[in-house]
Amino acid sequence: xxxxxxxxxxxxxxxxxxxxxxxxxxxxxxxxxxxxxxxxxxxxxxxxxxxxxxxxxxxxxxxxxxxxxxxxxxxxxxxxxxxxxxxxxxxxxxxxxxxxxxxxxxxxxxxxxxxxxxxxxxxxxxxxxxxxxxxxxxxxxxxxxxxxxxxxxxxxxxxxxxxxxxxxxxxxxxxxxxxxxxxxxxxxxxxxxxxxxxxxxxxxxxxxxxxxxxxxxxxxxxxxxxxxxxxxxxxxxxxxxxxxxxxxxxxxxxxxxxxxxxxxxxxxxxxxxxxxxxxxxxxxxxxxxxxxxxxxxxxxxxxxxxxxxxxxxxxxxxxxxxxxxxxxxxxxxxxxxxxxxxxxxxxxxxxxxxxxxxxxxxxxxxxxxxxxxxxxxxxxxxxxxxxxxxxxxxxxxxxxxxxxxxxxxxxxxxxxxxxxxxxxxxxxxxxxxxxxxxxxxxxxxxxxxxxxxxxxxxxxxxxxxxxxxxxxxxxxxxxxx
Amino acid sequence: xxxxxxxxxxxxxxxxxxxxxxxxxxxxxxxxxxxxxxxxxxxxxxxxxxxxxxxxxxxxxxxxxxxxxxxxxxxxxxxxxxxxxxxxxxxxxxxxxxxxxxxxxxx
Numbered sequence: 001x002x003x004x005x006x007x008x009x010x011x012x013x014x015x016x017x018x019x020x021x022x023x024x025x026x027x028x029x030x031x032x033x034x035x036x037x038x039x040x041x042x043x044x045x046x047x048x049x050x051x052x053x054x055x056x057x058x059x060x061x062x063x064x065x066x067x068x069x070x071x072x073x074x075x076x077x078x079x080x081x082x083x084x085x086x087x088x089x090x091x092x093x094x095x096x097x098x099x100x101x102x103x104x105x106x107x108x109x110x111x112x113x114x115x116x117x118x119x120x121x122x123x124x125x126x127x128x129x130x131x132x133x134x135x136x137x138x139x140x141x142x143x144x145x146x147x148x149x150x151x152x153x154x155x156x157x158x159x160x161x162x163x164x165x166x167x168x169x170x171x172x173x174x175x176x177x178x179x180x181x182x183x184x185x186x187x188x189x190x191x192x193x194x195x196x197x198x199x200x201x202x203x204x205x206x207x208x209x210x211x212x213x214x215x216x217x218x219x220x221x222x223x224x225x226x227x228x229x230x231x232x233x234x235x236x237x238x239x240x241x242x243x244x245x246x247x248x249x250x251x252x253x254x255x256x257x258x259x260x261x262x263x264x265x266x267x268x269x270x271x272x273x274x275x276x277x278x279x280x281x282x283x284x285x286x287x288x289x290x291x292x293x294x295x296x297x298x299x300x301x302x303x304x305x306x307x308x309x310x311x312x313x314x315x316x317x318x319x320x321x322x323x324x325x326x327x328x329x330x331x332x333x334x335x336x337x338x339x340x341x342x343x344x345x346x347x348x349x350x351x352x353x354x355x356x357x358x359x360x361x362x363x364x365x366x367x368x369x370x371x372x373x374x375x376x377x378x379x380x381x382x383x384x385x386x387x388x389x390x391x392x393x394x395x396x397x398x399x400x401x402x403x404x405x406x407x408x409x410x411x412x413x414x415x416x417x418x419x420x421x422x423x424x425x426x427x428x429x430x431x432x433x434x435x436x437x438x439x440x441x442x443x444x445x446x447x448x449x450x451x452x453x454x455x456x457x458x459x460x461x462x463x464x465x466x467x468x469x470x471x472x473x474x475x476x477x478x479x480x481x
Numbered sequence: 482x483x484x485x486x487x488x489x490x491x492x493x494x495x496x497x498x499x500x501x502x503x504x505x506x507x508x509x510x511x512x513x514x515x516x517x518x519x520x521x522x523x524x525x526x527x528x529x530x531x532x533x534x535x536x537x538x539x540x541x542x543x544x545x546x547x548x549x550x551x552x553x554x555x556x557x558x559x560x561x562x563x564x565x566x567x568x569x570x571x572x573x574x575x576x577x578x579x580x581x582x583x584x585x586x587x588x
Contacts, residue, residue: 138557187587197550197583201550312567
């Protein structure tokens with residue numbers, strides 16, 4: 001009996017140690033020795049043990065910036081790959097603007113690899129993987145603003161220690177993921193709803209999951225929800241074509257942790273779950289700690305407009321146009337069945353007097369799989385080809401931003417993208433629905449009944465396809481409507 | 482007697498509230514963009530003073546930073562001397578307390 005007990009204790013200890021080691025990460029200090037002059041030298045050391053991980057990583061969208069469009073309605077079975085590499089948005093629009101992909105040398109700052117400075121790039125070279133941007137925990141690892149390399153200037157200034165960064169590798173922290181994802185759209189708090197640099201160390205009131213322990217939060221890492229398998233990370237941006245796996249609240253909130261168990265209105269709330277996404281009630285507002293960009297008018301480039309201050313952000317920059325910002329923004333709501341409708345490069349614009357939908361959720365009230373989700377409604381304008389009737393790609397980085405000459409920028413953009421430019425352009429309004437998935441509020445701040453029902457105006461019931469407040473007119477699954 | 486105590490209490494409450502409002506109103510909120518010329522961390526690591534050179538006036542302004550996120554950036558050199566900063570601070574009693582302290586960088 002004693003031997004059995006001892007064996008059980010030893011086995012348990014080994015299991016605990018193994019799990020702790022896997023979670024906390026192996027100390028790499030003893031394996032990694034410098035000095036290193038560049039990122040590839042570090043990667044070659046990593047490859048000594050991590051050939052498989054490198055091979056896995058090279059299959060991901062973080063490496064390819066493209067994947068099969070399983071997220072886009074109507075394109076789910078397509079084998080062609082789409083992503084940042086060959087799609088466009090209403091922020092900096094495209095990475096294809098310019099002969100031989102000139103823009104890559106700046107946009108590539110957020111490619112998890114080295115050297116993608118031009119269109120042609122060898123995606124088979126493992127030593128070009130940037131392991132450190134996701135895994136360095138110390139040493140202030142930085143990538144250069146241009147050139148898709150380690151920031152050697154920061155090394156020279158003594159601000160960054162590449163060897164320390166290499167020795168410190170471990171599971172990514174919020175800071176690692178945030179190095180790119182907090183700065184989506186080109187700067188802090190521009191693109192995503194509720195995802196900006198303040199999320200590196202948020203208070204519980206800002207995000208109940210990622211809030212620091214000191215503030216009463218869970219201090220969760222990104223990958224606690226965005227579960228990774230073979231370097232493929234779960235999650236689906238509402239603007240992107242591909243996802244490897246989905247992130248759902250239910251992956252944690254089930255069984256003993258199922259929602260609303262302690263709520264006095266638990267049964268009523270649980271009836272909502274078939275129609276209303278968790279985020280809808282639990283993310284009542286977004287951009288809680290820093291304003292997010294709500295609109296961007298490219299048509300104002302080159303104009304002399306006085307920049308105002310809105311939530312401590314500028315409303316105009318001559319080289320980029322004018323913007324509006326929002327803080328503590330109430331989302332808009334729309335049905336989503338898990339896929340999106342997406343403007344793809346070359347799509348014809350039927351009626352330029354109406355806004356072009358760059359990305360919006362697919363689904364209607366009649367779709368039983370769809371639920372109501374919250375979104376940041378981002379608007380703007382950008383150039384379209386007046387003759388060919390599609391959104392044009394332009395070279396902003398070293399053309400428009402330098403001389404504000406649209407014709408020249410559009411010609412250069414056409415050379416890079418292969419999308420012809422007729423010589424005539426006009427501006428067209430755009431609309432993008434960006435899912436609000438972060439900044440989940442503490443339960444006390446979740447929406448209350450009266451905010452949507454009994455006169456509450458948060459939901460536009462008619463726009464959602466109801467006759468009116470479903471509390472009065474009946475829900476979509478009620479037998480009598 | 483009870484009425485008198487109530488009145489005194491009410492007057493005291495109003496006086497304290499007024500003082501609080503006045504004190505708050507005294508604090509002036511200012512904004513500036515400028516490069517950092519000096520950063521000094523406090524010995525306990527819980528605050529720092531950063532001197533910024535106003536890009537418009539050229540005037541040097543020293544700002545006290547206490548928020549954890551910015552202090553972390555000072556400690557691990559994500560914000561260093563020479564970086565351009567957009568700052569909002571509250572001027573009160575000769576002390577400038579940072580409210581927003583962010584790098585201007587972005588494409």
